Amino acid sequence: MNPFVSNGNKLRWRFENVKDLDENGKYSETFEIGPTKWKIFIRTELVGTVNYLAVFSYYAGDNENEKQWICHTHRTIKLINQNENGIDVSDTFSICYSNSRKIWEWPYLDKWDNSMKDGYMKNDSIIIDIDLSFKYYDFSKNIPNLTDIILKVEDIEFHTSKAILCMQSEYFYDLFINKNHKETVIEIKNVELRDFRFFLASFYPLFESVENKNYEKLIELAEKYKVPTLHKNCEQFLLKYVNITLEKKLEYADKYDYYDLLKHCVKSLDTAQKIKNIQKSVEFHKFKESTKLMIMTRILDFY
Numbered sequence: 380m381n382p383f384v385s386n387g388n389k390l391r392w393r394f395e396n397v398k399d400l401d402e403n404g405k406y407s408e409t410f411e412i413g414p415t416k417w418k419i420f421i422r423t424e425l426v427g428t429v430n431y432l433a434v435f436s437y438y439a440g441d442n443e444n445e446k447q448w449i450c451h452t453h454r455t456i457k458l459i460n461q462n463e464n465g466i467d468v469s470d471t472f473s474i475c476y477s478n479s480r481k482i483w484e485w486p487y488l489d490k491w492d493n494s495m496k497d498g499y500m501k502n503d504s505i506i507i508d509i510d511l512s513f514k515y516y517d518f519s520k521n522i523p524n525l526t527d528i529i530l531k532v533e534d535i536e537f538h539t540s541k542a543i544l545c546m547q548s549e550y551f552y553d554l555f556i557n558k559n560h561k562e563t564v565i566e567i568k569n570v571e572l573r574d575f576r577f578f579l580a581s582f583y584p585l586f587e588s589v590e591n592k593n594y595e596k597l598i599e600l601a602e603k604y605k606v607p608t609l610h611k612n613c614e615q616f617l618l619k620y621v622n623i624t625l626e627k628k629l630e631y632a633d634k635y636d637y638y639d640l641l642k643h644c645v646k647s648l649d650t651a652q653k654i655k656n657i658q659k660s661v662e663f664h665k666f667k668e669s670t671k672l673m674i675m676t677r678i679l680d681f682y
Contacts, residue, residue, distance in 0.1 A: 388412055388492045388507040391459075392419050398495070398503050400432075409439050412513060415448065416440045419507055423491050429488040430460065432494045434507055447519035448578045451475050451587050452511055458488040459506035462498030467508075475577065475588055489679050502640075516580055521548040528555075532575045539579065547582045549605030574600065581609045589616040598635065614640050625653075630662050633670045645673050 392407035394400075404422030411417075424433035434456050457469040470486030489499070499505055505555040518537040520526070526538040544551035554560045567575060574596040581588040581597065589597055589612050601609035614637040616627055625647055632641035648654045654677060657663055663671070 385554040388509075388511040388513055390417075390419065390511060391505050391506065394421060395504045396646075397421075397505055399492070406437065407507075412515075413444075415450070415515070416425045419489065419509065421505075421507065424487060426487070430491040432489055432491050432505075433487055434458075436509075446572065447537055447576075447679045448515065449475065449580045449588075450513060450515040451580075452513055454509055454511045456486055456488065457508040457510075458494060458499055459508050460498045461501040465498040468494075468499070473587065475580075475590060486623075492534065516583055518576075518579065527563070530579070531564055531573075532570055535572060537575075537579060539582075541581050547606050547608055551604065553634075571596075572602065578604075578609070580610065581606070587612075589613055591620060591622065594620075599629065603638050604634065610635060611639075618643055626657065626660050626662065629657065629666075629670075633666045641670065641673065645677050648674065648677050651678055654678045654681075 381641045388410075390410050392409070392471045397405065400421065400422070400423055402422050404420055407419040409416050409607050410582075418437040418439045420435040420437045422433055422435075424431045436452075439531055451473065452475075453473045454472075455469055455471040456468045460467050470488060472486065488494070494500060518539060521538045526540055528539055528541045528544070530537045530539060541555050542552070547554055570578075574593060576614075577588040577593050578597060578600045589609075594613055594616055597609060600606070601613060614635075617623065617631055617637070617640050625644055628640060629644045631637060632644055648657065650658065654674060656673060663674075666674075
């Protein structure tokens with residue numbers, strides 16, 4: 380399999396004997412996608428007082444020996460209606476995978492009571508269908524004419540390209556071009572393996588590596604290795620992600636010169652009281668003078 384690949388896959392599994400499905404769940408058999416292995420896992424999930432059908436993607440490979448790959452998936456998971464002309468129930472989302480997690484986020488496809496009727500369950504069986512767009516990078520392979528440098532993290536070797544590193548990172552450009560670094564192995568210290576995989580994958584085209592579980596580490600690495608494109612991706616994530624306080628977003632915007640995020644945050648200060656609360660925060664006095672000025676100018680809109 381091409382170690383830098385983008386492809387699509389369709390997975391389908393009929394789960395039998397599901398009338399008594401509970402929180403212990405059921406697994407499909409293993410699907411092989413290139414060198415990776417996956418299972419579909421279903422169970423009922425109690426949310427408040429309502430029981431739902433939950434569907435998981437489950438990594439079924441060797442966690443100990445598969446530490447150099449990462450992939451980004453965009454998928455649509457469907458509960459198939461087995462009646463002719465029946466309407467399927469579906470959910471679509473994207474997520475990054477590596478071998479460091481076994482079970483990943485899941486959609487609630489429907490209330491379990493609904494899943495047991497209206498054609499979704501037939502002869503005590505349900506069908507789960509997954510359309511999977513799969514972007515995959517395997518850094519374990521030394522490829523002649525493509526990989527010419529090894530980055531070593533926690534004794535794990537990642538084969539990559541000086542050219543790609545230089546195009547994305549001012550740090551590596553300075554190291555390889557200006558300082559003419561000749562060694563073929565570089566040890567990366569003070570970085571966790573999981574964080575480094577997401578960081579390195581961000582150098583490659585079309586890979587969306589920023590998510591709520593890693594954006595803080597990726598911002599630190601983008602700054603440490605001077606990677607403008609990763610900084611921009613992190614800024615775009617912060618603009619869209621709602622589960623971060625306005626105060627925290629302002630801190631990131633000020634510290635890393637995320638101007639679009641700064642404008643968004645200042646615009647979100649839509650009352651004089653919100654502005655006063657920011658002024659009283661611990662971080663306000665640490666902001667750049669230009670940031671303070673934008674915030675204080677905003678208060679004029681309310682008088």
